[in-house]
Amino acid sequence: MMNKSRRDVLKTLALGSSALFFSPNVLLAATRRKKDKLGIALVGLGYYSTDLLAPALQQTKNCYLAGIVTGTPAKAEAWKAKYNIPDKNIYNYQTFDTIANNPDIDVVYVVLPPSMHKEYVVRAANAGKHVWCEKPMAMTVDECQAMIDACNKNKQSLAIGYRLHHEPHTQEYRRIVNNKLLGKVTGVNCAAGYRDNRTNHWKQTRELGGGVLYDMGVYAIQGARLGMGMEPVAIVSATTSTTRPEIYKNGLDETTVAQLEFPGGVLADIKTSFGENVNFLNITCEKGEIKVEPYSAYNGLKASSPLGEIYHPYDIPWQQAKQMDDNATSIMQGKPMLVPGEEGLRDIRVVQAIYKSAASKQRVTI
Numbered sequence: 447m448m449n450k451s452r453r454d455v456l457k458t459l460a461l462g463s464s465a466l467f468f469s470p471n472v473l474l475a476a477t478r479r480k481k482d483k484l485g486i487a488l489v490g491l492g493y494y495s496t497d498l499l500a501p502a503l504q505q506t507k508n509c510y511l512a513g514i515v516t517g518t519p520a521k522a523e524a525w526k527a528k529y530n531i532p533d534k535n536i537y538n539y540q541t542f543d544t545i546a547n548n549p550d551i552d553v554v555y556v557v558l559p560p561s562m563h564k565e566y567v568v569r570a571a572n573a574g575k576h577v578w579c580e581k582p583m584a585m586t587v588d589e590c591q592a593m594i595d596a597c598n599k600n601k602q603s604l605a606i607g608y609r610l611h612h613e614p615h616t617q618e619y620r621r622i623v624n625n626k627l628l629g630k631v632t633g634v635n636c637a638a639g640y641r642d643n644r645t646n647h648w649k650q651t652r653e654l655g656g657g658v659l660y661d662m663g664v665y666a667i668q669g670a671r672l673g674m675g676m677e678p679v680a681i682v683s684a685t686t687s688t689t690r691p692e693i694y695k696n697g698l699d700e701t702t703v704a705q706l707e708f709p710g711g712v713l714a715d716i717k718t719s720f721g722e723n724v725n726f727l728n729i730t731c732e733k734g735e736i737k738v739e740p741y742s743a744y745n746g747l748k749a750s751s752p753l754g755e756i757y758h759p760y761d762i763p764w765q766q767a768k769q770m771d772d773n774a775t776s777i778m779q780g781k782p783m784l785v786p787g788e789e790g791l792r793d794i795r796v797v798q799a800i801y802k803s804a805a806s807k808q809r810v811t812i
């Protein structure tokens with residue numbers, strides 16, 4: 447058996463060698479890996495953070511609500527009391543970058559209007575934090591690429607908040623499509639919309655990321671891309687419109703329809719709207735149709751195909767808890783994110799091509 451003084455010498459040497467050979471970041475990373483739950487900081491305490499993500503973080507097993515970033519002191523007080531968040535984990539937009547020095551925070555989850563996503567994702571990555579970012583990823587492909595680059599440069603993972611990728615009905619229709627269990631896909635029809643009665647929200651403000659195509663439209667684009675199991679090669683045609691020009695000003699889209707062409711000339715029709723409640727995905731295959739309706743709701747999804755019903759009931763906010771637990775597990779195990787930044791970028795590329803087609807009334811190659 448080793449005597450005490452020898453054990454102490456070895457301990458001292460081990461600590462000494464850590465101090466000599468490991469930078470603070472490596473030590474921090476080692477500390478992080480040892481955690482059994484990751485600490486999440488939500489940035490932007492609006493509807494989605496308040497009603498879905500914070501409640502979901504009370505259900506997650508691999509991560510928890512460790513901190514908040516808000517510009518509204520009253521919200522900071524209310525959240526601090528409700529979720530027992532220590533003062534040292536509460537930031538505003540000016541102090542945000544000092545989150546770099548906070549070992550409680552492993553992941554920064556950006557839940558701001560889309561025009562702000564790029565700035566806060568890059569700042570979070572530069573602060574040495576993993577980043578989760580809500581959809582739509584950003585306003586342009588260039589912004590998306592800058593976000594991916596910043597996370598890569600800082601060796602931090604980046605996940606986009608496409609909760610449906612983590613969801614069983616979605617995973618099941620994708621399995622049918624990708625394994626050609628009903629033969630090849632011959633067409634897709636997808637619609638995602640709801641009646642938005644707000645008049646002056648960021649969704650109705652172009653500079654903040656408004657326009658329905660960025661918001662609900664990415665769900666319709668996802669339905670087309672995932673339903674096809676392929677990437678679109680062109681926008682055949684697209685139209686943007688509004689019946690409320692006093693709210694959707696200067697050509698901002700309240701409703702957008704588009705036809706996407708996929709390899710082999712297969713077509714997908716998509717519709718997205720802030721003017722009507724509509725939500726379905728139909729995937730026509732050689733041997734029958736897969737129908738999902740509602741398709742992108744928080745729960746109550748119903749799906750069927752000639753192979754049978756797809757039935758996985760759950761309550762709100764199970765989807766959000768599953769998404770965050772999946773992502774936390776991937777980080778802790780050093781695995782790639784299920785929905786990396788590249789997936790968010792693909793949709794923004796399509797968004798930009800649809801707007802270009804609508805403006806030019808021309809086919810646009812992607």
Ligand code: NAD
Nearest residue numbers: 490491492493494495557558559560580581582607609648
């Ligand atoms: P929201 O308007 O309710 O909240 C936005 C938050 O950003 C507010 O707390 C607001 O104070 C803050 N903010 C900071 N600077 C702002 C500025 N200059 N202008 C406006 N707000 C500012 O929006 P939300 O519905 O919570 O959406 C936030 C993000 O989450 C968006 O990217 C949205 O697409 C996404 N979202 C995703 C889902 C989903 O199912 N994945 C659902 C809803 C929203």
